[in-house]
Amino acid sequence: MHSCEAEIRPRYAETDQMGVIYHGNYFTWFEVGRSEFFRTLGYSYKQLEDEGIILPVVECKCKYIKSAKYDVPVIVRTTIEELKGVRITLKYEVLRKEDRELLAKGTTLHAFVDKELKPVKIKRVNPQIWEMLSAAR
Amino acid sequence: MHSCEAEIRPRYAETDQMGVIYHGNYFTWFEVGRSEFFRTLGYSYKQLEDEGIILPVVECKCKYIKSAKYDVPVIVRTTIEELKGVRITLKYEVLRKEDRELLAKGTTLHAFVDKELKPVKIKRVNPQIWEMLSAAR
Amino acid sequence: MHSCEAEIRPRYAETDQMGVIYHGNYFTWFEVGRSEFFRTLGYSYKQLEDEGIILPVVECKCKYIKSAKYDVPVIVRTTIEELKGVRITLKYEVLRKEDRELLAKGTTLHAFVDKELKPVKIKRVNPQIWEMLSAAR
Amino acid sequence: MHSCEAEIRPRYAETDQMGVIYHGNYFTWFEVGRSEFFRTLGYSYKQLEDEGIILPVVECKCKYIKSAKYDVPVIVRTTIEELKGVRITLKYEVLRKEDRELLAKGTTLHAFVDKELKPVKIKRVNPQIWEMLSAAR
Numbered sequence: 001m002h003s004c005e006a007e008i009r010p011r012y013a014e015t016d017q018m019g020v021i022y023h024g025n026y027f028t029w030f031e032v033g034r035s036e037f038f039r040t041l042g043y044s045y046k047q048l049e050d051e052g053i054i055l056p057v058v059e060c061k062c063k064y065i066k067s068a069k070y071d072v073p074v075i076v077r078t079t080i081e082e083l084k085g086v087r088i089t090l091k092y093e094v095l096r097k098e099d100r101e102l103l104a105k106g107t108t109l110h111a112f113v114d115k116e117l118k119p120v121k122i123k124r125v126n127p128q129i130w131e132m133l134s135a136a137r
Numbered sequence: 138m139h140s141c142e143a144e145i146r147p148r149y150a151e152t153d154q155m156g157v158i159y160h161g162n163y164f165t166w167f168e169v170g171r172s173e174f175f176r177t178l179g180y181s182y183k184q185l186e187d188e189g190i191i192l193p194v195v196e197c198k199c200k201y202i203k204s205a206k207y208d209v210p211v212i213v214r215t216t217i218e219e220l221k222g223v224r225i226t227l228k229y230e231v232l233r234k235e236d237r238e239l240l241a242k243g244t245t246l247h248a249f250v251d252k253e254l255k256p257v258k259i260k261r262v263n264p265q266i267w268e269m270l271s272a273a274r
Numbered sequence: 275m276h277s278c279e280a281e282i283r284p285r286y287a288e289t290d291q292m293g294v295i296y297h298g299n300y301f302t303w304f305e306v307g308r309s310e311f312f313r314t315l316g317y318s319y320k321q322l323e324d325e326g327i328i329l330p331v332v333e334c335k336c337k338y339i340k341s342a343k344y345d346v347p348v349i350v351r352t353t354i355e356e357l358k359g360v361r362i363t364l365k366y367e368v369l370r371k372e373d374r375e376l377l378a379k380g381t382t383l384h385a386f387v388d389k390e391l392k393p394v395k396i397k398r399v400n401p402q403i404w405e406m407l408s409a410a411r
Numbered sequence: 412m413h414s415c416e417a418e419i420r421p422r423y424a425e426t427d428q429m430g431v432i433y434h435g436n437y438f439t440w441f442e443v444g445r446s447e448f449f450r451t452l453g454y455s456y457k458q459l460e461d462e463g464i465i466l467p468v469v470e471c472k473c474k475y476i477k478s479a480k481y482d483v484p485v486i487v488r489t490t491i492e493e494l495k496g497v498r499i500t501l502k503y504e505v506l507r508k509e510d511r512e513l514l515a516k517g518t519t520l521h522a523f524v525d526k527e528l529k530p531v532k533i534k535r536v537n538p539q540i541w542e543m544l545s546a547a548r
Contacts, residue, residue, distance in 0.1 A: 292465060294467075297467075297468040298435055298436070298439050298442070299435070301434065301438065302435050330429065330431075330434075330475070330478075331475060332474070332475055333472070333474045333475065334472065335470070335472030335473075336470070337470045338467070341467075341528075
């Protein structure tokens with residue numbers, strides 16, 4: 001199973017007046033993790049999109065355990081939870097870098113679609129990426 | 138059951154290069170809906186926070202059905218899904234204003250905590266807001 | 275001179291750990307003001323963009339006088355500062371709604387360009403919007 | 412003169428429907444550059460804030476030359492433009508990493524203030540940081 005660890009340094013812009021990272025911003029961090037996940041697989045998301053395949057988020061969720069703080073580095077650990085014909089679910093863990101304490105975890109479910117947002121059988125349209133993702137699961 | 142409809146005009150800043158609203162921004166919209174929900178109940182979230190009670194998000198999720206677009210008004214409809222001793226779950230529906238087509242739906246689960254993030258029995262600490270929320274369920 | 279006042283209720287997501295609205299978010303508010311300015315002129319920015327004319331920001335600045343706070347409504351007052359062949363400068367004032375205290379002010383300079391980002395003589399390409407903007411100055 | 416180069420990989424969340432990075436997000440990038448600037452000086456902004464000195468943005472501006480794109484790494488190069496008793500101006504250049512093409516440049520003017528937002532003579536209150544900043548100019 002392929003996993004990827006992306007390091008993020010929380011930004012001031014991402015904090016809120018509770019003094020912690022605003023909950024909605026974790027989904028941007030998941031995106032950073034996902035982006036890095038594809039890159040380390042050898043096929044960047046940008047490349048995929050340049051070829052006309054996009055992966056809109058169909059569902060997402062996050063569970064918050066401890067607060068992330070400004071300037072305290074975190075790791076987003078990304079793995080594949082499920083891979084089906086036209087859908088993929090990615091799983092994320094946000095860890096404090098220093099002690100690997102789990103701060104949050106979540107998932108995003110994506111559809112493989114083309115520019116007209118029509119579902120795409122990724123196995124048929126791009127067997128290479130399908131192989132890579134299957135091997136990474 | 139109390140429900141509240143908040144109107145939002147999607148901002149350019151909220152779009153992404155897919156030409157639609159970035160998925161993570163719906164959680165900000167949920168926040169706008171929640172804020173309005175409390176206000177229409179007669180007790181704004183700001184007021185609650187000024188009294189030392191905060192409602193961090195413990196879990197959240199969203200399911201995307203159709204894309205929201207720049208400058209096309211949407212409605213966030215907020216209701217209470219569940220109310221327990223130290224927790225509340227709010228439910229959101231994002232509707233296109235024009236035809237009330239459902240674009241997305243989600244929930245946020247919140248804990249009632251004090252400034253030190255310690256759980257607070259809202260029923261005991263602030264019976265007034267407890268009554269309001271109970272009646273609104 | 276046409277001016278437009280757009281009301282905004284500051285969001286929790288827009289605050290930072292200083293307990294005020296993060297400075298970078300005022301540019302999103304300027305965008306809301308600008309959007310409303312075009313709409314009240316009778317030609318929405320969306321409409322303009324649908325016709326292939328876009329208005330990227332070439333320069334922008336903001337001066338902060340007093341802090342905007344979560345949930346305390348503000349007004350963004352937008353006017354045209356300058357209109358030239360291929361450029362327009364808009365001016366913004368952010369006022370606290372309650373007492374019209376000036377919180378911030380700024381400008382954005384835009385180029386009129388087409389989808390390939392080539393400069394467009396708006397007067398020639400779309401005389402109607404040129405007339406409107408000239409009259410609004 | 413001390414300068415600091417911080418690398419940023421533009422996020423999907425930071426793009427807009429023009430297909431480029433939304434102009435307002437460059438101010439967040441400036442913040443990343445500034446944060447890194449203080450850290451490489453040997454005194455992180457977090458540390459400064461923990462000691463009760465904060466640096467709110469009083470003025471800021473940005474000039475956009477070429478568009479930054481999703482996933483194409485940029486460098487934010489930060490230097491001190493001016494240092495006065497209660498104020499500091501930082502200067503930023505955003506360069507495409509690959510060829511060091513200049514994409515944008517800007518400045519932020521900050522006041523040194525305490526938690527009550529009262530101006531602070533940094534030279535007197537924290538001579539160490541004053542020395543560092545003076546040497547870095």
